[in-house]
Amino acid sequence: MTVQRKHLPAEERRAVTVEAVVKLAAEQNPTDITTAAIATSMKLTQGALFRHFPNKEAIWQAVMEWVAEHLMARIERAARGAASPLAALEAMFMAHIAFVTEHPGVPRMLFGELQRAEDTAAKRMAQTMIRRYGERLSVLMEEGKSAGELDPQLDSAAAATLFIGSIQGLVMQALLAGDTGRMRKNAPGTFAIFRRGIGSVR
């Protein structure tokens, strides 16, 4: 918890703002989060936000920066601790699900940014992040092939799409049920099928 003084230095206030948006996005459609809603949720006047961000778009950009940093850090950490490429993939999957369970607004914001018509800084940030993610996955899969863990004929690009999609599927199921915890429970079963799909012959 951040200390709740009235006046926060600019940088801290920006950080608190980002956290407030991430929290709000867990409960409502990111696109209809208003600056007024952000402000009141952090016990601030609406106009005060614009002392720290030039406009609303800048808030979204800061939020996407936060997402990119935190999500990728968690995933990288999980991958590094793994004993083999396949183990790394599994660890990344579970780390991603754990992160998304803690911050259910994140996948919504990402998807929301991606389907914007205008090309904003926030959108570009989401695009590059997911691209980087996909490339990281592809590299791991190639390593997995060399190690004999994965099917040597595997189409690693398609597998990366499926990896990300399966997370999206779990998110969708959670949205359907209105129960975020369900993701964690169902993640192992989903990953098991995926692993069987990419693994070397048994």
Place this chain on the structure above:
Amino acid sequence: MTVQRKHLPAEERRAVTVEAVVKLAAEQNPTDITTAAIATSMKLTQGALFRHFPNKEAIWQAVMEWVAEHLMARIERAARGAASPLAALEAMFMAHIAFVTEHPGVPRMLFGELQRAEDTAAKRMAQTMIRRYGERLSVLMEEGKSAGELDPQLDSAAAATLFIGSIQGLVMQALLAGDTGRMRKNAPGTFAIFRRGIGSVR
């Protein structure tokens, strides 16, 4: 193409409206499609829409009805023409991708409805549709097990999640590239991995 008289009977006008929304959703974020944009895209005054729909929410409801009907019909047709449960799954997958390629706004609208905070009629319609879809998939998978086509230990609920998620993954990739056609091209590779994941031992 619908004939373009000035005055259309109510039912026809409603149908044209739904088509207009589906078309608009292909190009922009569904949540910021305004009634004015819908109206001008069909060469109508904004106010005229409200002669056929009591409010905007009713438009969304009609659109989701259209989606549910058309998508499910396409998928059912594909499944019925297949020789075996596994073939049916593959046919459904390809039919779904084909439908989404023709109407790229559809997955965006579905996901957009699902992540709404309020529980609207349109949202409930999206929920029941996807649930029905999932159940249909589960039934097919059970049949596939009995037929010896699928892994007898398969968790069919998890597989259904993965099936829907893999479509979502392809959609996401298309959004990233800004190229809808890519979905069709990459669909077979993605499904191949999925099939390997659920199939019986080789």
Place this chain on the structure above:
DNA sequence: TATGATAGTAATCACTTACTTACTATTGAT
């Protein structure tokens, strides 16, 4: 403790949005 810089307030602005209303045009049945 005084002071200058920084952060927050409250009111307001211009603009957009869904929806309404008083009027007009079109249509099809008699």
Place this chain on the structure above:
DNA sequence: ATCAATAGTAAGTAAGTGATTACTATCATA
């Protein structure tokens, strides 16, 4: 051809929305 029912228009309205502004409170430091 007439006319009543229906569909469309044009100009509104009220309730938001992001952003601005003149003023005030708080804070760190000399």
